Amino acid sequence: MNSGINNILVIGGGFAGMTAALQLSRQGFQVDLVEIDAGWRSYGAGISLHGSTLRVLNQLGLIDRFMEEGNASDGVEIRGPDDAVLVTLPTPRVAGPDIPGGAGIMRPALAKILSEAVKSSSTKIRLGVTFTDIVEEANGARVTFSDGSHGIYDLVIGADGLYSAVRAKAFPNAPKPRFIGQSVWRAVLPKPENVDTVVMWMGPRVKVGLNCVNKDQVYLFLTEDRPTNDFIAPETFVERLRELLLRFQSPTIRKIASELSSEHQIVYRPLEQMLLPRPWYEGRVALIGDAVHATTPHLAAGACIGIEDAMVLAEELAKGSTLNGSLAAFEARRWERCRMVVENSGKLADIEIHNGSHEEHASIMKVSMKTLAEAI
DSSP states (O other), X not given: OTTSOOEEEEEOXXXXXXXXXXXXHHTTOEEEEEESOTTXXXXXXXXXXXXXXXXXXXXXXXXXXXXXXSEEEOOEEEEOSSSOEEEEEOOOOTTOTTSOSEEEEEHHHXXXXXXXXXXXXXXXXXXXXXXXXXXXXXXXEEEEETTSOEEEESEEEEOOOTTOHHHHHHOTTOOOOEEEEEEEEEEEEEOOTTOSSEEEEEETTEEEEEEESSSSEEEEEEEEEOSSOOOOOGGGHHHHHHHHHTTOOOHHHHHHHHHOOGGGOOEEEEEEEEEOOSOOEETTEEEOTHHHHEOOGGGSOHHHHHHHHHHHHHHHXXXXXXXXXXXXXXXXXXXHHHHHHHHHHHHHHHHHHTTOOHHHHHHHHHHHHHHXXXXX
């Protein structure tokens, strides 16, 4: 390869790691992917995606599979606590004229699409395995694995998420993930008749939204202010989420609240964020995705920017003349975009926590979505 490297290890089999392994293998690199979960499982409810993520899936040749499993639509409606529409935000069709500007899908469904593609590539996949040490040597990075084996790689990519062990190894003084004072509730429900695109209702100190994840179901997300990161017992999830939904006057939301049950795959998660200052690489180790820029879901762009990272890194490695040059070019292309997502998501959370201006909230969302539609 032009960058002088050939043998690459990807640590972490999430969305960013799978995309990196897939694209790098297609470009002729020898790629190993290790994933600590022997079942290579993907947890959670639905996920909202921007047109920029659909653009990458189109580049990967996976857009038709996505359309079979998920749902795509145009625009985002923002409403008050009732059903009055405050503003409608456009979502440009950046993936192509026939592909809507936004989408939703079940997380396991998206993971399956990507994992099947990786399995069909030349990537060597090892499940139930992770690294225990990375040591720089003259001819590469020597990686020791949890099964006692080892390998020497020209590049190690850390795609192992918010609590990245690769980040801790390469950047021992990196900032820790920070709880932002909000949590998110998620659930999967039958599709209401009047919901065909992304809809969000803004209430005092609580926001709720719906996005279609297939023809028959919607993904519900609700952000709640929580000054402390306390444990919430799963057996209380239904009643707690119902009480939060009943703060809204919307007939649509009240109907959901009345029908809510444990069958609706309710998930609760405290919200944390982390942005690693530059550089994002050290020697032969580079970080992508949540390992380097974990964001809250206020712009629905966490998976988006991680998947984009993988594509940009693959591009720069394929065309660069040196490893350091390729990694520097990757970082230069990604820093401002990813910083914007993390910081603007934090601003949106702050407005919600302090019951700030709905107009400012909508403005930040509009500007951010316009930026995300730009070429990467």
